[in-house]
């Protein structure tokens with residue numbers, strides 16, 4: 001075979017683009033990629049690694065910068081490194097007598113399983129294949145390697161659709177009567193090779209490249225190209241991995257696991273990646289190449305079986321696995337090949353693991369003295385904690401489903417969690433349905449990297465083939481999605497979009513439930529249950545360490561005692577937001593609330609007409625004067641008292657007022673009961689109760705609904721009484737309708753127009769606290785005013801609340817520990833935070849409204865209408881309703897904190913918008929010096945960990961500054 005180019009020298013001035021494995025090390029990950037750095041580290045440690053070299057990630061970036069050209073000197077350095085490998089192996093590239101064959105594999109700094117392309121057996125051509133056959137004494141093996149090479153090279157490098165090769169392969173199998181691939185003999189494989197070469201010629205208009213150097217050049221370029229391939233870009237977008245890291249290319253001597261029954265290949269983890277148990281866990285295939293394991297084409301045997309078939313190699317592998325885990329102080333994901341009894345290590349990298357495994361491994365490793373508690377806290381992603389607490393199936397549900405014959409199949413429990421969704425059979429359709437708001441479960445014979453967009457949107461994935469390390473399993477575990485793989489009973493018909501099991505058919509759109517913890521697949525939607533943190537011992541231990549490290553408090557948003565109890569069991573140290581309007585929405589209260597709302601505008605008019613407010617204010621002023629200057633300064637006091645009493649008597653006689661009062665009187669004990677429950681559940685802890693916030697029409701029936709009913713009643717004419725009622729409601733709803741309710745009569749504006757509603761709520765809170773005090777229960781209610789943006793709003797409400805509080809304390813004889821405070825959720829409030837803090841004893845940032853108002857994005861419309869587009873087009877880097885926008889919202893918060901604390905240094909400040917449970921936002925709140933974050937009960941454990949990680953990052957930054 002002619003060798004076209006073999007320059008062996010490099011000008012010393014060119015950049016170093018290529019590193020032999022022995023030149024690299026574990027800490028060169030950014031430059032060599034994970035795979036390259038792993039091979040380098042293993043080579044350095046004297047482990048059996050087939051010789052090879054790595055072309056750097058910088059070379060990949062330089063390739064793109066140069067308009068898809070190899071950077072200067074890279075190719076020459078590649079050839080030089082190849083020459084070194086030739087010397088190390090005693091083989092020569094393209095030499096028919098003793099050919100060196102290599103694999104060309106991608107390897108980014110961050111692991112992207114199955115995302116990038118790999119070409120094996122490179123260097124084969126019509127001449128070297130003969131050499132391989134002679135050397136191995138196995139012509140069939142050589143031609144099998146050759147046909148695999150053309151197939152892989154054709155698909156990945158030359159971008160010929162894989163099906164063309166598959167179809168040709170199946171056709172030849174049919175012609176020679178072979179049932180399995182292994183039934184094909186050398187002669188048949190030669191026919192396959194010839195046919196594959198024809199396919200290449202037909203598809204590309206050029207013959208298959210026989211020059212190994214040309215093969216290598218094209219393969220390296222293909223790996224670089226695949227970095228910007230659709231599935232790699234999708235994957236990076238999903239995981240927020242930057243696109244400019246680049247991939248390294250690893251060129252490594254081939255070793256063959258398919259050289260007979262003393263050979264094989266496997267993938268193993270040093271600990272169980274699903275449960276975290278300390279045991280070697282993996283799969284092994286005798287007489288196979290690595291691609292067979294990863295692709296899930298043949299179902300492999302568990303790794304411990306290797307001890308029986310290849311005992312020596314197994315023992316060596318066990319020792320190496322242990323050593324690598326100790327070196328990296330983390331669980332490793334290993335790839336290896338046994339060639340004629342000799343073990344070769346191909347890869348070591350930190351293993352992807354399920355949420356449960358991540359927590360268990362981190363905690364176990366602390367107990368084993370391998371890592372510190374701080375390291376353990378940094379090893380677990382906050383999102384993994386959330387996954388552990390996600391709803392699951394309980395025993396009774398599963399039992400009932402079994403009895404009802406709803407169990408369809410059982411596969412491998414590849415990634416825990418329960419997914420309930422409509423079955424879909426292709427990733428594009430999954431995307432379509434998911435974007436329309438449908439939960440979907442992706443069902444595939446097996447997944448391939450091109451399915452990634454379907455996996456991203458699916459609730460979970462079910463495959464009929466493949467093992468625990470198949471693509472579907474690895475990717476789903478990484479994403480924290482439930483997966484059941486290798487459910488072999490499931491017969492999938494992709495064309496008909498259905499699957500059948502034992503005569504039952506599930507079609508696209510039918511509901512299924514998959515349990516990635518047990519591997520079971522159920523027909524229909526099963527109810528799910530929420531796990532209890534107390535049962536999760538390792539997580540509890542880890543969160544205990546987090547509590548010692550974090551500075552931020554973690555509170556919860558909870559409206560009901562049951563939520564408060566859950567929040568408390570998850571470690572919440574207070575309630576940061578109880579949205580009282582949710583209580584009003586409950587069915588038994590709604591009629592009373594409606595009565596209150598319908599009467600409120602008339603009652604307010606009556607109050608003005610009776611002059612109650614004017615009389616009260618005049619009296620208040622005179623009293624103040626008397627207090628400050630003595631009784632002589634306010635001789636009209638008695639007269640003013642009489643006038644107020646008179647105005648009140650007049651008001652009491654007004655029917656609208658009576659209706660309004662009656663509703664409030666009946667709501668008072670109900671609300672008292674609500675607050676009693678909440679304060680009791682959080683005994684001894686602060687509970688922030690926010691007074692009614694949303695627009696009043698939200699409590700009334702829908703306008704359209706009333707209109708239809710009124711029209712029907714009018715046409716039928718059989719129920720004039722109901723018609724009058726509906727018309728009255730319609731008029732009220734019409735009167736309350738707003739063009740932009742989110743910026744309308746909400747929050748404190750309501751409280752100012754109808755102060756009796758707020759007064760009733762304040763009374764209910766404080767009476768509940770007084771009652772609990774008598775029962776010996778300690779309470780710390782904090783009463784919060786929403787949507788304040790103007791100091792006069794707060795001043796008036798503060799005066800009203802003080803009056804109510806004084807009255808309740810006088811009536812009950814109990815001195816209460818309560819606070820009045822406000823939300824900061826209108827930009828103006830942040831600017832006047834110093835004035836607000838004169839009256840408010842605490843602030844809570846309502847970042848939902850702050851985001852809405854600072855961006856001018858309607859909370860109701862943005863996500864449905866244009867935010868998706870903004871994110872796709874990268875007009876915004878992230879959804880500001882999920883992750884706090886540091887430049888706008890964050891800046892307002894900074895101003896609010898600074899001015900608020902200037903006026904009141906001990907001001908308690910927290911956040912209760914959705915961002916309170918988002919790890920990145922929590923880190924921001926930590927840096928801002930808030931006292932606490934408040935989030936939904938489920939996210940409390942997540943927030944505990946995220947707050948600890950923020951504190952650790954701070955310490956790290958401080959240590960770096962000190963150095």
Ligand code: PEP
Pocket residue numbers: 577579693825845846847848849850912913914
């Ligand atoms: C907020 O605005 O952030 C908030 C917590 O209040 P709501 O979502 O109820 O408007």
Ligand code: MG
Pocket residue numbers: 786825846848849
């Ligand atoms: Mg709000």
